[in-house]
Amino acid sequence: MKKASLSLLLILLVFSSCSKQVDLLVHNAIVYTANKDFDKATAFVVKNGRFLEVGGEELVEKYKPVSVVDARGLPVYPGFIDSHCHLLELGLNQFKANLRGTKSIEEIVDRLKKHQATSGQNFIQGIGWDHNDWEIAELPDNQKLNEAFPDNPVLIERVDGHVLLANKKALDMAAVDETKKIEGGQIIKKKGRLSGILIDNARHLLDPIIPKFNREQQIQALITAQNICFENGLTTVDQAGISKDEILLIDSLQNKDLIKLRVYAMIENKKESLDFFFDKGGIKNNYLNVNAVKVYVDGALGSRGAALKENYSDAPNHNALPIISKDSLNSIAQLVLDNSFQMNTHAIGDAANQMVLDTYNVVLSAIEDPRWRIEHAQVIAKEDISKFNPKIIPSVQPSHAVSDMEWAKQRLGDERIKGAYAYKDLLDWSGVLALGTDFPVENVSPINTFYAAVTRESIMGASQEGFQMKNALSRYETLMGMTHWAAYANFEDKEKGSIEAGKFADFVFLDRDIMTIDIEELPLTRVVATILNGKIVFSNRL
Incomplete structure (x- = not known):
């Protein structure tokens, strides 16, 4: 070379x-x-x-x-364009303990102690653990955290962002006890006692006690994240789910030329944010595009929060329900359409994808060019794949396929796995794919995305052969998914x-x-x- x-x-x-x-x-x-x-x-x-x-x-x-x-x-x-990521979170992670690569709860505790010693934080947060990498691939409980940190609240977030492990101090501060229930989430108990595991909507029970990052920390985080993106060849990122205040902060920093990175921001599905931007009519300039709404229908496959049509193969008595009802999804979709915004819906499991596809196809039947998106589109039943069409764009993350391939078959079984991470099939039905990473869940690098899409192998060399190679993308398809098609999915193909x-x-x-x-x-x-x-x-x- x-x-x-x-x-x-x-x-x-x-x-x-x-x-x-x-x-x-x-x-x-x-x-x-x-x-x-x-x-x-x-x-x-x-x-x-x-x-x-x-x-x-x-x-x-x-x-x-x-x-x-x-x-x-x-x-x-x-x-390069990253079609699904979390820019602010990437930068804010510098203030949290890095738990990636840990192999046990004991190793997590050790890293948390070191983080507390260097940061001086009384409220301890960590990010990035994945129990699927452990010798015993089971969700942990908070016993070790309680012993190590009896007087400090501790919250550690699983790598997918859909699971929190909280120690007793944090649960007590948030008034979460054995009687607490929440729609669209799970509070996991072991032998009738709180384990500390909170899944999907249950995570938000802890929101009131989590210290807010101040403006200066958020600015530092955004600038740090921007620099990481530029180092990796990214010039546009699609921020998945963001509040009104965070969008306005990005806008103000772009106006001051502190943030040059182009941002396509998906508004969070919360009334205050939606009302503000629906009334304003969104934002569109050379650096910021605010004309889409991010909606969640289910959780993540790794934590068994994805909504499946049948129970999990490795947990025959367990399934996860959608975190939103079909009627609510229909109402949100109609509201988004009435305000001439784009809708981008998180759907992982086959039941979740079916619900979104059915909703989209009804609501969009008379709309010529909506470009509504399904974020992740991870597990699709064979009877539903044909419901994709040029009006519905799959926004997928090839790195997820290779990160999950070691355990996904256990979750889904021999038949369902055939419809998982089926990028080539999705492309055939929709005509375009938007590719991203979901960083910081995965590595920021578009080169990793390219390699994963084409080879269906881990860039770390852990796999022996490509995962379900019939759904590998060509180099042409992958590059288009990181550039032209990604811009098209943002209604930005006339400018980038x-x-x-x-x-x-x-x-x-x-x-x-x-x-x-x-x-x-x-x-x-x-x-x-x-x-x-x-x-x-x-x-x-x-």
Whole structure:
């Protein structure tokens, strides 16, 4: 592999007076435009933050650029889009104990003690544990937490964000006892005693006692998260479920040029936030797009919170009900439609997906181009897959397939697993896919997404062969799902998602061509530079 460090040293050139003045010329590149014909080019010019013309080396003589980049054969792609993520949470996690990779509750306790010692926090929070990685893959109880932290409230969140483990101190502060019940959630007991495990809506019983992050911490978190995104070649992120105040904070930071990352924000399904943006008519400018509502129908498969048509194969007496009724879902869908907003619904289990598909197809029957989305679309029964159509876009996360493949079959059994993580089947019915990561649940890297979609293998090399390879995506389909189709799913395909004249000059240089290199080389791919509006926002010169 040629070692090209794109010392994107910008060389000032002087051309004849007859040349057209532009801000930037990039040439001698392998340019994947990701336009509708998937054309390739070698050069393009940028003016006022947008692509002016895309073509070949003839552009070198045609234009008078302020700056020029000789890419020296490096590949260039449209700026990557993460179609489902949690930007603010990514940044806020720096204030919590990192519990990823722990193998037992004892190891969790050890990390929490170290975190408390360095942070000085009295209210202890942790994120990222996954009991499926433990020798005994069972949800823990809070006994060890109670012993280690009798006087400090402790809340630790499972990697999927759908399960909390709370110690006794935290439960007492929130007045959660054995008699407490909640619709759309589970309060797990062991031998009649609270275990500390709270699933889905039950998690919100602890909300009143959780210290709020102040404005300065939130600003720091957003800037940190933005920098991580730029380092990974992301120029747009789809923030899944966010409050009115958090959206307005992002807007204010973008107006001050502190946040340059483009954000497509899905409004949380809460009355205050919905009323505000329905009355306002959303927000749409070059950096912020607020015209979608995020709705939850069920929980996560890993914590057995996904709503299935039949009981779990590894828990024959257990199933999870949807966290919202069908009538409520219909009402929300009609409200969203009446206000001319987009609806993006979280659905993991086959029962949840059936409910969303049936609702969408009725509500959207007379709407020509709604682009309503199903976030995750993880388990689809064979009788429901044909309910997908161009009006309904699956927004999926290929990294979930490879993260879950070691235990998903246990949850679903031999037959249901065939309809799980079925990305190629979904693409065939809907015509497009929007690809994301769900970070910080998964790694931020679009390269991980690309590798998982194409190989159906873990980038860590844990698997021996691809998981259900008939639903692997081609490299073309994967790149489109991270660029053009992702923009289409946001109603932003006229302004981004491909390298075409008139669109934002958002693009990324990689150190090798992910469309042609050997599959084994994909995990080695590095971002050389990320460009937004024709300006460098990240450069790796090493």
